[in-house]
Amino acid sequence: MDTKKIMECEHQRLKKYENMSLPAQYKKIGIAVTIISFIGLFVLGYIDNEPEILRDLIKKSILVGLLIISISKDSIEDELTIKLRGKSYAMAFVFGVVYALVQPYITYFLSFLFNKKNNEDFLELGDFQLLFFMLIIQIMFYWMLKKYR
Amino acid sequence: MRNTIKVQRAILDLTQDDLAKKIGVSRQTINSIEKNRYVPSTLLALKLSGVFKVPVNDFFTLESDD
Numbered sequence: 001m002d003t004k005k006i007m008e009c010e011h012q013r014l015k016k017y018e019n020m021s022l023p024a025q026y027k028k029i030g031i032a033v034t035i036i037s038f039i040g041l042f043v044l045g046y047i048d049n050e051p052e053i054l055r056d057l058i059k060k061s062i063l064v065g066l067l068i069i070s071i072s073k074d075s076i077e078d079e080l081t082i083k084l085r086g087k088s089y090a091m092a093f094v095f096g097v098v099y100a101l102v103q104p105y106i107t108y109f110l111s112f113l114f115n116k117k118n119n120e121d122f123l124e125l126g127d128f129q130l131l132f133f134m135l136i137i138q139i140m141f142y143w144m145l146k147k148y149r
Numbered sequence: 150m151r152n153t154i155k156v157q158r159a160i161l162d163l164t165q166d167d168l169a170k171k172i173g174v175s176r177q178t179i180n181s182i183e184k185n186r187y188v189p190s191t192l193l194a195l196k197l198s199g200v201f202k203v204p205v206n207d208f209f210t211l212e213s214d215d
Binding site: 074076078079080081083146149 | 173174175177178181186187189190192193
């Protein structure tokens with residue numbers, strides 16, 4: 001097969017992932033999913049002996065809701081909003097890495113501060129918190145960059 | 150880079166919103182370009198040129214520190 005054709009084929013395949021986004025209407029769905037999931041998590045706090053899987057599912061639905069908000073287009077999407085969106089993802093990535101590096105020390109400090117004998121509550125800060133943090137940072141930075149453009 | 154988009158807009162009696170709709174961007178993007186906060190792409194500059202009916206060099210100027 002011709003090298004140029006192979007490269008063109010690969011280029012076309014990659015182009016599909018460049019504009020990975022949802023229509024603007026999905027933003028409302030994302031907000032609804034996130035809010036409902038938060039309410040569910042809040043209600044779960046008052047229920048005794050709830051199955052662990054339910055808590056995990058609600059946490060994942062929070063992440064899904066935030067992801068939908070994150071990748072939904074604006075009502076008017078132009079080159080400036082695309083550029084700002086890229087910047088917000090870059091910032092979220094950097095802040096996420098820094099948070100992952102610093103977080104164990106914060107965990108230790110908090111467990112020391114609250115004198116927790118059982119540190120499981122603070123040690124349970126895994127992938128959910130990091131992903132939640134990164135998504136919130138991205139959404140927040142994107143909103144701020146748009147506001148002050 | 151400096152630009153005289155506001156002047157060109159005034160010549161054609163267009164609001165920022167009118168100009169934004171003509172070239173397919175948001176009003177805030179036009180505002181950012183006019184305030185030199187955002188440098189548009191070549192495509193957008195050429196679209197502006199098409200609306201204003203003047204060359205790109207007539208309303209975009211390089212500054213000494215560019």
